[in-house]
Amino acid sequence: MNLRAYTCFIVIILTVVCTSTAVAQLKARAISYSLDIYLDIYDPEYYEETESEDVVCHFELDAYYTGDKVKTVVRKLSVPIDYDIDFMSVLYDRHTNNQYHINHTSKSVYPTKGQPLTPTATRNRKEILGHKCREYYFLDPEGISASFWVAEKLEKNICPTGNFLIKGTVLEMLTSDGMHFKATDIGMGELAADFFELPPGYTEKNSQD
Numbered sequence: 001m002n003l004r005a006y007t008c009f010i011v012i013i014l015t016v017v018c019t020s021t022a023v024a025q026l027k028a029r030a031i032s033y034s035l036d037i038y039l040d041i042y043d044p045e046y047y048e049e050t051e052s053e054d055v056v057c058h059f060e061l062d063a064y065y066t067g068d069k070v071k072t073v074v075r076k077l078s079v080p081i082d083y084d085i086d087f088m089s090v091l092y093d094r095h096t097n098n099q100y101h102i103n104h105t106s107k108s109v110y111p112t113k114g115q116p117l118t119p120t121a122t123r124n125r126k127e128i129l130g131h132k133c134r135e136y137y138f139l140d141p142e143g144i145s146a147s148f149w150v151a152e153k154l155e156k157n158i159c160p161t162g163n164f165l166i167k168g169t170v171l172e173m174l175t176s177d178g179m180h181f182k183a184t185d186i187g188m189g190e191l192a193a194d195f196f197e198l199p200p201g202y203t204e205k206n207s208q209d
Helices: 003-008 044-049
Strands: 024-038 056-065 069-078 090-094 099-103 108-112 120-128 131-139 145-151 169-175 177-192
Touching: 120 145, 131 169
Parallel strands: none
Antiparallel strands: 024 056, 024 177, 056 069, 069 090, 090 099, 099 108, 120 131, 131 145, 145 169, 169 177
16 A cells, blocks of 8 residues: 555545443543645645635644553544545554544444555754654655654654554644644643544444545
8 A cells, every 4th residue: 555545545535433321431641733635735626616715624633642542532623625635533452553534424443454654764854842852754655755853862763643553742744735733732632531532433444444
């Protein structure tokens, strides 16, 4: 699976984020990210045809994590009026390459395993939210690349787009096809005890379905 397919498979139409009514009793950390998708790069065909002056999609993404699990929740802020786009939730195990994409609209889960892309550390460094970060670079066989800025002294394998077995916490990510994730806050809170469970009643499907 190439980088765009792996990262952008989570792009879908009209995701509804479901919330649990269970009593909050699980402590977890969370990182909030801004997510901007530049449609002139991500979807140049749409960009050429649209009459909209706003060609950037804006989201907020929260990555919640414990010692074993990571799960993301995405909120749409604004998109061009004639463009529908949203993101699935991602749930993965921090110590293996197991992962699920969760489509709340169709009540489906898509299991994925294996990560063929190997990160390459560069000499580039910068600071984000007071944390020293090193850049890691990915390039897939189709030429789509991604730059991950990783705080190696924070928790391992925390990433807003899924399980890349990163040796640290991704605080910023830029892809050559127009996506930009950037951490805005790091905190601690409580979640429903079943937050990191797969939703009951959802159908497991193949990623090609």
